[in-house]
Amino acid sequence: MEDVAKRARAAAQVLGGVSLEVKNKALEAFKRHLVARRAAIEEANALDMAAAEAAVKDGKLSSSLFKRLDVSGAKFDSLLAGIDDIIKLPDPVGQITYANKVSEGLNLYRMTCPIGVLLIIYEARPDAGVQIAALAMKSGNALLLKGGKEAQKSNEALISAMAAALSEVGLPADCIQGVDGRTAVAELLSQDKYIDLVIPRGSNELVKSIKDASRIPVLGHADGICAVYVDEHADLAKAVKVCVDSKTQYCAACNSMETLLVHPKVVKAFLPMLAEGLASKEEVHFKADSTCLPHLPADKTEPAVEADFFTEFLCHTMAVKTVESVDAAIAHINEHSSGHTESIVTEDKVVADTFLRRIDSANVYHNASTRFADGFRYGFGAEVGISTNRIHARGPVGLEGLVIYKYRMYGDGHTVADFCGPEEKRRKFVHSRIEGVNRVEDIPEVADEAATSKLASLSLKSRLGTLSCFQFLGPRA
Amino acid sequence: MEDVAKRARAAAQVLGGVSLEVKNKALEAFKRHLVARRAAIEEANALDMAAAEAAVKDGKLSSSLFKRLDVSGAKFDSLLAGIDDIIKLPDPVGQITYANKVSEGLNLYRMTCPIGVLLIIYEARPDAGVQIAALAMKSGNALLLKGGKEAQKSNEALISAMAAALSEVGLPADCIQGVDGRTAVAELLSQDKYIDLVIPRGSNELVKSIKDASRIPVLGHADGICAVYVDEHADLAKAVKVCVDSKTQYCAACNSMETLLVHPKVVKAFLPMLAEGLASKEEVHFKADSTCLPHLPADKTEPAVEADFFTEFLCHTMAVKTVESVDAAIAHINEHSSGHTESIVTEDKVVADTFLRRIDSANVYHNASTRFADGFRYGFGAEVGISTNRIHARGPVGLEGLVIYKYRMYGDGHTVADFCGPEEKRRKFVHSRIEGVNRVEDIPEVADEAATSKLASLSLKSRLGTLSCFQFLGPRA
Incomplete structure (x- = not known):
């Protein structure tokens, strides 16, 4: 090998x-x-x-x-x-x-x-x-x-x-x-x-x-243990939309919701709405804490244990829990999440800011489904x-x-020693930005990047690829 | 731990x-x-x-x-x-x-x-x-x-x-x-x-x-086995300056030259000039191939073996070798170098382009000392x-x-399901660039980043740091 x-x-x-x-x-x-x-x-x-x-x-x-x-x-x-x-x-x-x-x-x-x-x-x-x-x-x-x-x-x-x-x-x-x-x-x-x-x-x-x-x-990615937090200031209809999509749009995906966190003030109103919304989609099962449990369908719900909040179910099961505040939601997520994608549903922009600022995951959303975490949906063309x-x-x-990068430097016999020695004699660093150079072809010191590149292409066409196919690009005789 | x-x-x-x-x-x-x-x-x-x-x-x-x-x-x-x-x-x-x-x-x-x-x-x-x-x-x-x-x-x-x-x-x-x-x-x-x-x-x-x-x-970095290639079209006075600095300005640094590659056409003229230039600085010793050996001071030179071209000397010893062309220089470097810093001395811009394009190292220079590979000299303030x-x-x-990055997404109850389904009914991806947002404070959806940040700072001043010092940033009562 x-x-x-x-x-x-x-x-x-x-x-x-x-x-x-x-x-x-x-x-x-x-x-x-x-x-x-x-x-x-x-x-x-x-x-x-x-x-x-x-x-x-x-x-x-x-x-x-x-x-x-x-x-x-x-x-x-x-x-x-x-x-x-x-x-x-x-x-x-x-x-x-x-x-x-x-x-x-x-x-x-x-x-x-x-x-x-x-x-x-x-x-x-x-x-x-x-x-x-x-x-x-x-x-x-x-x-x-x-x-x-x-x-x-x-x-x-x-x-x-x-x-x-x-x-x-x-x-x-x-x-x-x-x-x-x-x-x-x-x-x-x-x-x-x-x-x-x-x-x-x-x-x-x-x-x-x-x-x-x-x-x-x-x-590589570790598990996708993604959470949605429904805040006390959430628009509950939006929260249902976001949660249903996050859980059921494709539940085997790494960016689907595994954990739902709910503010105590909205537990009673929200959970039955959610259960109804989910019922029209998939047979979702709940693992719920004692506060949430009574508000979810009895035949689909069992008590949650701590391990459930560290679990990537990748199926129609989800864990549900109340958290006292956005801070408690943040603390829960930063402790349990795999750092993939988390979303908050709230109409309070300051609460949203707090969540987006302090959640330590790759993707943090306000009023949007976790399922958006994807290269195509982000506009990258592919992932x-x-x-x-x-x-x-x-x-x-x-x-x-x-891609990574490398540094090209162009001098005219410059030495580091020129920049040392007595103040009045030494060269000075300028460190000013050069404007208008966006591509390698724009570098003024480059003789003709297009030409070298073209030569390389021609060479490639005529010969099969080992390093030797570049040989005629060497110094002109 | x-x-x-x-x-x-x-x-x-x-x-x-x-x-x-x-x-x-x-x-x-x-x-x-x-x-x-x-x-x-x-x-x-x-x-x-x-x-x-x-x-x-x-x-x-x-x-x-x-x-x-x-x-x-x-x-x-x-x-x-x-x-x-x-x-x-x-x-x-x-x-x-x-x-x-x-x-x-x-x-x-x-x-x-x-x-x-x-x-x-x-x-x-x-x-x-x-x-x-x-x-x-x-x-x-x-x-x-x-x-x-x-x-x-x-x-x-x-x-x-x-x-x-x-x-x-x-x-x-x-x-x-x-x-x-x-x-x-x-x-x-x-x-x-x-x-x-x-x-x-x-x-x-x-x-x-x-x-x-x-x-x-x-x-982390591996060894710094850095090379300078003196091309047939080199200005030899510049080449001496660049080589003396690359080798002696601080020879224990990872960005100092260990290997010198010389085009056969300039071996005879260049090596005695280099030896003279070096003599005024440091007691440099050479490990040279058979072509270079006769042109270097006999008392300071011994024959090179292949291992010398894989060695980071970090002292006043350097390896010297002839290469037939810029292509041979590139092939030698891509095989032997540690991928740190390499420099070419030449007045031929096309040859320089070829070298800078194809050398597979972090820093590639034209007519400049390898010693410039440094965060301060690059304008980063520190490294x-x-x-x-x-x-x-x-x-x-x-x-x-x-630093790394994270993605923030702002929606209004958006779901991925909205983007699926029949062509005429589904939402469309736009993927157009948002202009003028250079810092998080510029994001229009952010309520008041400065305010949340300020609150955090005030909070930090009054309490010692555990996560709880952020607690009053939670939802407003």
């Missing part, structure tokens, strides 16, 4: 230098090759589905996992449409986020660039592999993809279609490599020299076990996942989460 | 909500308390210095480590001046970096906020503890500080002065806690529930051992360290590296 990781790094060093044009052409080629191989992909998928169906019958696989395996028909179409969405997004690479005149003739620019090599571990859904590959391509990252074993045939068919597309546009096939088996993953996790980031899309246990096994940074990390990227992660 | 980490988290939840005014007052109080206890601090420092001096004599401590222990006299003054610099910096918290109208009446804002709890492990220099504490305060992070055992008395004196300052401005003393001993650190490394980021300022081995021992993300990470923060890390 060291060789796999090493080849991914070499591919990343090629991919990091190509233009938006090449990356978008690769994405177009992904689509063409997926369409051309559609029959074979759907056939492979049918085999996975048949095996999974048998496993469901034997009780070895859940039916929800089975459903997510499907990439045929409309699912295939939306997979293609997803690539189109990513083509339309602006280039996340080459953006200038800091431009500073350090001193006379010495200028500094911070420029976004790809992270390098990503290892993504994902579960059943084979379409996730395509979406992630498209995001990785757009952000210039090389990719190691480990899908679920139930989707092995589908994944192989999809990944080989994309690999074929890569060579068509002259990019190294190693830009996207599929890997199989737990041993392979375990070996890759020790390749911290070549792999820069692991993104596990799966259970809390998966994320933890990867963190334990590797020095490589991990971007890699939702992070409860507190470094690098938090909340829904789009293309911005797949 | 779990209790220590837990208390740090509680303190972080207070500190995360306070205004710039309170944070700057705390920094002013740091200065006052350090000045008031100056005699005691210098006395404690003298004891550490005396013990260290004895250890140097016994060969148990290096003399460079000994020198860095000193915090008396002028060092103490510059430590105070460093706090002033940090007071002057703008608030890194509360900046809006994304403002999106998601739909009619549904607005989304991404706001910078503190990371939470930082564990910093630093070596000899006790003044580093004060600088880090000032940066952590400005960015609203709670801090666990583990200094070197040689500086234990100095660190205790400095940290207790800052802790006293905290209570004067009504902040929890747990905002800054000193920890001692390896066992304590080992225990803290398992507290990933309460500690969000570890920043080890020390050797490569220290960083690796921490990554192996913990699930907590680590921000926590230099990162060779490829996520979160890369290169010199200032205040921006100590």
Whole structure:
């Protein structure tokens, strides 16, 4: 596996230098090759589905996992449409986020660039592999993809279609490599020299076990134990809407509500309204504290224990509790929540401010459903996942989460020694902002970024991807 | 240690909500308390210095480590001046970096906020503890500080002065806690529930051992194996200036040059010039390949082996090698470098572009000394360290590296279900940028951020810091 990781790094060093044009052409080629191989992909998928169906019958696989395996028909179409969405997004690479005149003739620019090599571990859904590959391509990252074993045939068919597309546009096939088996993953996790980031899309246990096994940074979410707090100043009709949506719009999602906190003043009026609102949607069950219990349907309610407020139910069960004030709600959430998404329903703006300011979660909402925590709904075009990390990227992660930056400095023989020594003789730091430099192409010191980039593209077309494909970009003879 | 980490988290939840005014007052109080206890601090420092001096004599401590222990006299003054610099910096918290109208009446804002709890492990220099504490305060992070055992008395004196300052401005003393001993650190490394980021300022081995021992993300740099490439189109006088500074301005720094790469066409002319330039500065020794060797002073040069190009000498030794082209230079660096800082000396802008574009390091320079890789020189006011990470923060890390963000969403009972269903009936996503919202105070939906923040400050003044100090901010009776 060291060789796999090493080849991914070499591919990343090629991919990091190509233009938006090449990356978008690769994405177009992904689509063409997926369409051309559609029959074979759907056939492979049918085999996975048949095996999974048998496993469901034997009780070895859940039916929800089975459903997510499907990439045929409309699912295939939306997979293609997803690539189109990513083509339309602006280039996340080459953006200038800091431009500073350090001193006379010495200028500094911070420029976004790809992270390098990503290892993504994902579960059943084979379409996730395509979406992630498209995001990785757009952000210039090389990719190691480990899908679920139930989707092995589908994944192989999809990944080989994309690999074929890569060579068509002259990019190294190693830009996207599929890997199989737990041993392979375990070996890759020790390749911290070549792999820069692991993104596990799966259970809390998966994320933890990867963190334990590797020095490589991990971007992943823990449980989504999301709460809604209905304040004494809530518009109760709005509160019903928000809670019903947060709980039932898709209860198996990480951003669905697991805990409801209610102010004592509205318990009596609100809970029956909520139970009625929920009844029209789903068979929701409650685990309620002693104050809430009498106001919920007896046949659907049982007493809550403390552990219920640390539980991600991911089904039609929710925990309900009274809290004395917004402060008590905040204290409860900051103690019990997984730091994903929390919402307050209130008409009091100062109370809302307090909640949004002091809740320590990735997403904090006022009068809105927790289900909005999502890259598409946030306007990112696509997402890699939702992070409860507190470094690098938090909340829904789009293309911005797949880039980092490097600093370019341009001088004319400048030395640090020039800035030391006697006050009257030494050079002075200026540190003034350079205006109007938004992209690498705007940097005045760059001879012709477009030209170098174009040369790189031409070179890529004519040769297959190793680092040597850049060789004629060297000093002019 | 779990209790220590837990208390740090509680303190972080207070500190995360306070205004710039309170944070700057705390920094002013740091200065006052350090000045008031100056005699005691210098006395404690003298004891550490005396013990260290004895250890140097016994060969148990290096003399460079000994020198860095000193915090008396002028060092103490510059430590105070460093706090002033940090007071002057703008608030890194509360900046809006994304403002999106998601739909009619549904607005989304991404706001910078503190990371939470930082564990910093630093070596000899006790003044580093004060600088880090000032940066952590400005960015609203709670801090666990583990200094070197040689500086234990100095660190205790400095940290207790800052802790006293905290209570004067009504902040929890747990905002800054000193920890001692390896066992304590080992225990803290398992507290990933309460500690969000570890920043080890020390050797490569220290960083690796921490990554192996913990699930907590680590921000640290590996070795600084920095290279300068002198191209065939270099102005050789500039090249001498850049190389002499990169190697000798402070050769024990991570951003000093370890490897020199020279184009064959200039080897003969350049290396004697360089040797002459270096001779006036320091006794530099060379490990050179067979092409370079004849052009360097025989008494100071020995043949290089491959391992030399993977070595961070941190002293007056450097490795020298010819490379056939800028491409060969890039390939050498991307293979051997630690990803810290590399510089090219050339008058050819296209060659420079190629180098800056394709070198995969945090800092890439054209005609400038590698020694510029530093937070102060970059205009950040101060730095926590230099990162060779490829996520979160890369290169010199200032205040921006100590914050993350969270998303605030404001609706009016909005649900995701409203956006589903039949085309003609469903709500539409707008996703247009909201202009003019640069700080949290600018968010139109915020009732009165200044007021909530002020209330919090008043409250902090009157009570000592637990979460309860915010209680009267709850819903109005």
